[in-house]
Amino acid sequence: MQGLDLIVKRSVLNEAELVPFDVLEPPEAGTALLRIDQFALTANNITYAVAPNLMRYWEFFPVDREGWGRVPVWGFADVAASAHPEVAVGRRVFGYFPMSSHLVIRPTQVSAYTMTDASEHRQPMSPFYNQYSFTDHDPTWTAEGEAMISLFRPLFTTSFLLDDLHRSNGFFDAGRVILSSASSKTAMALAHLLAAGGKVEVVGLTSAGNVGFVEGLGCYDRVLAYGDLESLPCEPACFVDMAGNADLLRRVHEHLADDLKNSCRVGLTHWQSLEGEVKGMPGPRPEFFFAPGYAQQRLDDWGRAAFLERTGVAWAQFVDTGAQWIHVVADTGPEAALARYNAMLGGKVDPAEGLILSLQPG
Numbered sequence: 001m002q003g004l005d006l007i008v009k010r011s012v013l014n015e016a017e018l019v020p021f022d023v024l025e026p027p028e029a030g031t032a033l034l035r036i037d038q039f040a041l042t043a044n045n046i047t048y049a050v051a052p053n054l055m056r057y058w059e060f061f062p063v064d065r066e067g068w069g070r071v072p073v074w075g076f077a078d079v080a081a082s083a084h085p086e087v088a089v090g091r092r093v094f095g096y097f098p099m100s101s102h103l104v105i106r107p108t109q110v111s112a113y114t115m116t117d118a119s120e121h122r123q124p125m126s127p128f129y130n131q132y133s134f135t136d137h138d139p140t141w142t143a144e145g146e147a148m149i150s151l152f153r154p155l156f157t158t159s160f161l162l163d164d165l166h167r168s169n170g171f172f173d174a175g176r177v178i179l180s181s182a183s184s185k186t187a188m189a190l191a192h193l194l195a196a197g198g199k200v201e202v203v204g205l206t207s208a209g210n211v212g213f214v215e216g217l218g219c220y221d222r223v224l225a226y227g228d229l230e231s232l233p234c235e236p237a238c239f240v241d242m243a244g245n246a247d248l249l250r251r252v253h254e255h256l257a258d259d260l261k262n263s264c265r266v267g268l269t270h271w272q273s274l275e276g277e278v279k280g281m282p283g284p285r286p287e288f289f290f291a292p293g294y295a296q297q298r299l300d301d302w303g304r305a306a307f308l309e310r311t312g313v314a315w316a317q318f319v320d321t322g323a324q325w326i327h328v329v330a331d332t333g334p335e336a337a338l339a340r341y342n343a344m345l346g347g348k349v350d351p352a353e354g355l356i357l358s359l360q361p362g
Contacts, residue, residue, distance in 0.1 A: 039075025070098035
């Protein structure tokens, strides 16, 4: 049987190809073959592609071609074949996948609820990305809700953790939180959490063309186009940088200077403007926020049951609101997926659209 990969040149992200491969069926002992049914494509996936090498996102799903890789995505798959006694064919899972038609994993720690991929090459990276949840024992899963789960749930966890970081630190003695790339889904979810919890003014920075959309979300107290940043009054503030634009980061630091109490780098949606660490800026040193690392801290602090309960309650309070913000656009087929990837990379996707894609034939 033939499978299909969408591979990307790591140094030139707009060089992407569809490449066939042979699917091993039946799989070798101790493994399971997952047929990737659908996945979300968001600006967060561009972050995975351009994040510093120390984040190792390219290493989850390596390919044989030197300098190329598969961009990770979140979505749903069905167990198509299994040579593992605890993993039944036909079970549906949610988790971390490549932009591919199939994936072979080596299940371990299999329970009624989850399993973990023990493939050797994935072990040096965060275990957060190696766990797959079975939909038939996931209380948050519904068939009609799969698009929202793929689009938002992994990003929502990052937003939840960022909200907790700021609240647990008293907002670093600031009364305002500024989010760049305010139309990105991670920023939208964080703005929702900040607004729901009160106590701070939530300011969104976005491109001029997206101001109306971001204002219409109703979770930002103030929305500014990037060009209007300097009109923001200088008052104590925190900055959460979802864009990764070096020039914007410097402008925020220079404008707020000592009024900037914390600077947190999360996303890299403006990947073309990524210039590495910006030196010599006033204000606090920008720190990169690695969600899995912070999640592990909270797991240690709260315990797994309490962590899942807190994130589950927050998700339940968010999901209906998020569904009102986003129009799901589903596209099936390899060529459609490649076209949508190039559109996302070029910033040509309407922020009101949520892309759900599949490399399976239409």
